[in-house]
Amino acid sequence: MMSEPTRLLDDPAVAEGLRADLAQAQAAVLEGLDVSAGAASLNAAIAAETTAVGTASAGAGKMVALGLAGAVTAGALVWFALRAPEPEPQVVAAPVVTDPAEPVSVSPPGPEPAALPNAAEPETTAPGIAAPVATPSVPEPELSAVDDVAPAPRKRPRTGDKQADYLREARLISDARAAMKTDASRALKLLAEARSEFPRGLLREEREALTILSLAKLGRSTQAKASAKRFLEKHAQSPYAAAVRQVLE
Amino acid sequence: MKDPASSAIHVVGPSCLPVDEHLDADALYRAHAQFVARFLMRIGASGEDVADLVQEVFLVAHRRGGFTMGRAKPTTWLAEIAFRVASDRRKKARRRLEDSNAEVVALAPAVAASASPSKKAEARQALARVQRVLDTLTPEKRAVFVLYELEGQACDAIAAALDVPVGTVYSRLHSARREFSKAHAALEGSDPQVRAPNETAVADDAKASSRTAVVGMSS
Numbered sequence: 001m002m003s004e005p006t007r008l009l010d011d012p013a014v015a016e017g018l019r020a021d022l023a024q025a026q027a028a029v030l031e032g033l034d035v036s037a038g039a040a041s042l043n044a045a046i047a048a049e050t051t052a053v054g055t056a057s058a059g060a061g062k063m064v065a066l067g068l069a070g071a072v073t074a075g076a077l078v079w080f081a082l083r084a085p086e087p088e089p090q091v092v093a094a095p096v097v098t099d100p101a102e103p104v105s106v107s108p109p110g111p112e113p114a115a116l117p118n119a120a121e122p123e124t125t126a127p128g129i130a131a132p133v134a135t136p137s138v139p140e141p142e143l144s145a146v147d148d149v150a151p152a153p154r155k156r157p158r159t160g161d162k163q164a165d166y167l168r169e170a171r172l173i174s175d176a177r178a179a180m181k182t183d184a185s186r187a188l189k190l191l192a193e194a195r196s197e198f199p200r201g202l203l204r205e206e207r208e209a210l211t212i213l214s215l216a217k218l219g220r221s222t223q224a225k226a227s228a229k230r231f232l233e234k235h236a237q238s239p240y241a242a243a244v245r246q247v248l249e
Numbered sequence: 250m251k252d253p254a255s256s257a258i259h260v261v262g263p264s265c266l267p268v269d270e271h272l273d274a275d276a277l278y279r280a281h282a283q284f285v286a287r288f289l290m291r292i293g294a295s296g297e298d299v300a301d302l303v304q305e306v307f308l309v310a311h312r313r314g315g316f317t318m319g320r321a322k323p324t325t326w327l328a329e330i331a332f333r334v335a336s337d338r339r340k341k342a343r344r345r346l347e348d349s350n351a352e353v354v355a356l357a358p359a360v361a362a363s364a365s366p367s368k369k370a371e372a373r374q375a376l377a378r379v380q381r382v383l384d385t386l387t388p389e390k391r392a393v394f395v396l397y398e399l400e401g402q403a404c405d406a407i408a409a410a411l412d413v414p415v416g417t418v419y420s421r422l423h424s425a426r427r428e429f430s431k432a433h434a435a436l437e438g439s440d441p442q443v444r445a446p447n448e449t450a451v452a453d454d455a456k457a458s459s460r461t462a463v464v465g466m467s468s
Contacts, residue, residue, distance in 0.1 A: 024375035027359040
């Protein structure tokens, strides 16, 4: 086995200036990367991605079921048309077997979950998850760290489908995170929308943290600090605690 | 929030060596996000892009099922992903231009806060010189040079991670060292005090040899 070449830093034959520069480069420290927040964001993206894959699989299953149901329906229609001239309208609707959780009508099949974009890509827009409503939104106690951020003008009720709800919540949060970099006001609107739709959402901790950071970015430091204190009282061990704590400094 | 598929995987704390054979994306991120960010910067990613690229690297790591101990180390394995992610971003150069206010990651000199201003300035200039000279290398040579000379990785681990023969690693390293030394000498020979931080002038021969390699990398 070949021995490793001597590293430039350890080679006295190499120019001193070069070695000194390499030593500086080797010792350089990284600034500006919030590992805790990044890890939380990564986990949210992974969860959203997993949900999207799960939804796609479920969607494929539903497609098969719908296809079979359609075939049965068509078969029944043909059979009845050939068998008897007298109309029996109630038979036509009978064999359609739909998933009660599936809010999309049988024909046309509606937006395919398989086509959902990855929630980790904030540029993409939310697909039409919202269609028909299975469960009306139930008012729940407000858990927000920020009380006076106006809710979004359009309140879109939850679908009742946990996966679709989670995907939408994750996308709202992801969009808010992306918007925060350039337009904190828009981020606040998206976060308010998320709060309005999913007051007890799985990503409420991230939502509250992003709200605080957006407020701070907009210069609303009094609100940001008050909310940050409340947040840290509730979530002292949160992965966002370090970022939120900076608002208080 | 964890992927249910990965929750069964044994993970270790962020700062210790793995005690098991598998690291999931979360454990990898907490342990090696800084390494990946540093590597990305050294191979030419801009500070505005780094946080986003790091996220992408670990998403790819997740899609690959996390890291299993084998021939490569987790860092070199991640470096290979980072190299590909950066190359892909290079091809889509300036795709995220709208995020110009994004979280900015930077490499800063490791000098004591009490150091004199001139000492701090010297350290910053040294970092800038190294980065400028690295910019003259092709991405492949640059990755090997950074991993070997700055990150202290072994050649066989680099070869395993990049999936190339170890001889290729030696060859790239040899060539990278020659070009690096030449470009560094040329840069040092000129007066660094008169060079603005963003000035790209380096030795003409070194610049000509690799201009195409770095276009877009720092977008």
